[in-house]
Amino acid sequence: xxxxxxxxxxxxxxxxxxxxxxxxxxxxxxxxxxxxxxxxxxxxxxxxxxxxxxxxxxxxxxxxxxxxxxxxxxxxxxxx
Amino acid sequence: xxxxxxxxxxxxxxxxxxxxxxxxxxxxxxxxxxxxxxxxxxxxxxxxxxxxxxxxxxxxxxxxxxxxxxxxxxxxxxxxxxxxxxxxxxxxxxxxxxxxxxxxxxxxxxxxxxxxxxxxxxxxxxxxxxxxxxxxxxxx
Numbered sequence: 093x094x095x096x097x098x099x100x101x102x103x104x105x106x107x108x109x110x111x112x113x114x115x116x117x118x119x120x121x122x123x124x125x126x127x128x129x130x131x132x133x134x135x136x137x138x139x140x141x142x143x144x145x146x147x148x149x150x151x152x153x154x155x156x157x158x159x160x161x162x163x164x165x166x167x168x169x170x171x172x
Numbered sequence: 173x174x175x176x177x178x179x180x181x182x183x184x185x186x187x188x189x190x191x192x193x194x195x196x197x198x199x200x201x202x203x204x205x206x207x208x209x210x211x212x213x214x215x216x217x218x219x220x221x222x223x224x225x226x227x228x229x230x231x232x233x234x235x236x237x238x239x240x241x242x243x244x245x246x247x248x249x250x251x252x253x254x255x256x257x258x259x260x261x262x263x264x265x266x267x268x269x270x271x272x273x274x275x276x277x278x279x280x281x282x283x284x285x286x287x288x289x290x291x292x293x294x295x296x297x298x299x300x301x302x303x304x305x306x307x308x309x310x311x312x
Contacts, residue, residue: 100226101296102307139310145294148229164226164294170308171223171230171254171295172207172266172286 093118093159097129101167103142106135116157122146123153125163142167176238177251180227180295185255190269194249199271203278205286207266209259213308219300223256223265226294230254233293237285245281247272252285254295265297 097114099107116125122144130136143166144151150166157163177193187206194202209221238250251269259265268285272278297308 098226100294101224101298102310105307145226145229148226148232150292164229166226166294167296167307168309169290169292169294170297170310171225171293172290 095161098164103165122155175249178234179253182257185264190251190267193251194269194271196248201275202271203282205268205282209263211261221259222298237288241281246277247281
């Protein structure tokens with residue numbers, strides 16, 4: 093199934109993309125996607141940590157992803 | 173009547189707009205927090221800051237903070253405005269305005285709002301120096 097991945101902040105610079113479509117196994121959970129991303133984009137290890145947002149809401153590691161989800165890579169925020 | 177106002181803009185933030193939104197005849201006080209761009213970080217001279225946001229999600233998270241502040245504290249109204257784009261030294265990236273019948277609630281809500289914003293709202297700043305640039309908070 094296909095999802096959309098969005099990259100922000102330092103993640104954009106490390107990955108070299110703002111937005112890509114990404115193929116993953118059905119019923120994959122957020123934690124599995126995080127692990128896949130670290131393999132596909134080893135430079136993401138340069139960030140201390142990153143959160144995942146699914147459809148504009150922060151997601152727990154055990155959330156099951158669905159077709160067409162919009163998944164954002166959220167490096168440590170620094171607004172204000 | 174709406175008691176919350178959240179905004180992300182690439183325009184210059186307007187202190188008067190925030191004040192006017194929260195001003196209310198039932199209030200005995202208004203607390204304002206104004207964030208400003210500092211000229212140095214860790215003894216290094218900053219030339220400018222570049223703010224970027226995941227805007228739709230950032231607005232949702234700012235709205236959550238405003239709604240939560242209304243339930244947690246005895247306040248009337250709250251405005252949270254954040255700027256994006258390039259900001260110079262002394263410019264204003266964030267304004268929080270809170271009105272309440274009694275001052276303590278306004279101070280507490282204002283502090284709660286800025287502290288939570290810095291933890292949860294997907295906005296990032298890149299510090300620019302004369303000799304390079306750094307994404308704030310992003311490195312181990």
